Amino acid sequence: xxxxxxxxxxxxxxxxxxxxxxxxxxxxxxxxxxxxxxxxxxxxxxxxxxxxxxxxxxxxxxxxxxxxxxxxxxxxxxxxxxxxxxxxxxxxxxxxxxxxxxxxxxxxxxxxxxxxxxxxxxxxxxxxxxxxxxxxxxxxxxxxxxxxxxxxxxxxxxxxxxxxxxxxxxxxxxxxxxxxxxxxxxxxxxxxxxxxxxxxxxxxxxxxxxxxxxx
Numbered sequence: 001x002x003x004x005x006x007x008x009x010x011x012x013x014x015x016x017x018x019x020x021x022x023x024x025x026x027x028x029x030x031x032x033x034x035x036x037x038x039x040x041x042x043x044x045x046x047x048x049x050x051x052x053x054x055x056x057x058x059x060x061x062x063x064x065x066x067x068x069x070x071x072x073x074x075x076x077x078x079x080x081x082x083x084x085x086x087x088x089x090x091x092x093x094x095x096x097x098x099x100x101x102x103x104x105x106x107x108x109x110x111x112x113x114x115x116x117x118x119x120x121x122x123x124x125x126x127x128x129x130x131x132x133x134x135x136x137x138x139x140x141x142x143x144x145x146x147x148x149x150x151x152x153x154x155x156x157x158x159x160x161x162x163x164x165x166x167x168x169x170x171x172x173x174x175x176x177x178x179x180x181x182x183x184x185x186x187x188x189x190x191x192x193x194x195x196x197x198x199x200x201x202x203x204x205x206x207x208x209x210x211x212x213x214x215x
Contacts, residue, residue: 011054014043018039018040018045018050019065020043021040021043022062023065023113025038025042027115027116027117028116031062031121031124036051036052037051059127062121063130065117066121069114070134072104073100074100074138076103077138077140077144080095080099081144084096089151090152091201091205093144093151094167094201094204097144097148097167101171102175102194102196102200103197106192111183113179114179115176118176119172119175148208155208163207167204171200175196178193
């Protein structure tokens with residue numbers, strides 16, 4: 001039994017090393033520019049088949065990275081949603097949309113790679129669906145979408161969907177740009193992740209409330 005426990009711990013540790021190495025390399029170079037062999041080497045694995053053994057395909061590895069972060073992000077999202085349940089203030093729901101990812105990145109410490117990893121994945125047609133599938137599985141995110149809808153009853157459905165896409169892209173890429181700046185040691189407009197979230201919430205509230213030009 002003790003031997004099995006040790007083996008399980010070793011497997012878990014190896015998987016974590018691979019996940020961390022893959023996330024970093026994918027963030028810095030792009031998913032398809034990195035081979036499983038390079039991920040294994042970066043994770044300190046001498047066996048070239050280690051990544052395939054533990055995760056399967058590259059797509060499976062990307063999904064595992066997404067799921068690793070999805071749980072803590074969902075915990076934050078749920079907590080924030082519970083605070084504003086029943087609110088009719090647009091800013092409350094936009095805050096719930098933006099802040100979970102930024103708060104998660106702050107909690108990870110420095111350096112981080114997850115924001116840049118997400119930007120790489122979201123811009124790839126073959127991998128984009130992984131992020132979408134995980135989002136669709138979030139009960140808290142569905143509540144946020146409903147909250148936004150209640151705050152903007154006059155907004156046409158197609159415009160609401162369009163602005164939802166805009167919000168998603170801004171969240172992903174603004175987080176990615178800040179993370180890149182921190183990694184490179186260059187100046188950032190905001191002092192920390194919490195302040196950066198506030199700035200983005202300000203902008204998104206304005207975007208959601210922007211006039212709709214008749215066509």
